[in-house]
Structure formats: structure tokens, C-alpha cells
Amino acid sequence: xxxxxxxxxxxxxxxxxxxxxxxxxxxxxxxxxxxxxxxxxxxxxxxxxxxxxxxxxxxxxxxxxxxxxxxxxxxxxxxxxxxxxxxxxxxxxxxxxxxxxxx
Numbered sequence: 001x002x003x004x005x006x007x008x009x010x011x012x013x014x015x016x017x018x019x020x021x022x023x024x025x026x027x028x029x030x031x032x033x034x035x036x037x038x039x040x041x042x043x044x045x046x047x048x049x050x051x052x053x054x055x056x057x058x059x060x061x062x063x064x065x066x067x068x069x070x071x072x073x074x075x076x077x078x079x080x081x082x083x084x085x086x087x088x089x090x091x092x093x094x095x096x097x098x099x100x101x102x103x
């Protein structure tokens with residue numbers, strides 16, 4: 001009865017994980033009541049526990065803190081790429097200027 005190929009919001013995942021991790025619901029009961037697979041609930045519970053311990057997940061985070069970490073890491077990566085582009089553009093412009101003054 002579980003939904004195949006569905007995408008769930010981080011809020012839904014977090015709420016589902018809270019049921020098992022914090023409220024002690026059995027995984028099978030939580031899965032049945034939420035109409036998702038037991039494997040999915042188990043994975044979300046493990047992800048919640050790992051995020052709480054400070055690990056940044058490889059996939060999309062479910063806790064607001066780790067979501068913010070992922071957003072900031074993505075921004076840093078983008079800024080690093082932009083910086084490299086600017087370095088290359090500056091070097092190219094400088095070499096053009098040197099070539100013009102040497103002719």
C-alpha cells in the first residue's frame with residue numbers, strides 16, 4: 001500500500017521521523033498510518049538521528065538546521081566557482097593588456 005516514486009516534503013519526513021524517534025511509535029505502525037513503506041520510515045528516523053548529531057546528509061536534509069547548512073554550502077560552492085571565473089577573466093585581461101603594450 002506504500003506510495004512508489006512519491007516525493008515527500010522535508011516537513012513530512014521530519015514529522016514522520018519524530019513519530020518513531022521521539023514518540024516511540026513502532027516503525028510498522030507509523031508506516032501504516034502514514035501510508036509509506038517501513039524502509040522509508042526507518043531511513044528517515046536514522047537520518048534524523050544523524051542530523052541531530054551534526055552530520056550533514058548527502059541527500060536533502062530534513063531538519064531546519066541541516067537544511068540551512070546545505071544552503072550555505074551550496075552558496076559557498078557557487079561563490080568559489082564565481083571567484084575562479086573572475087580570476088581567469090582577470091588573467092586573460094591582463095595578458096591582453098601586456099600584449100598591447102609590448103607591440
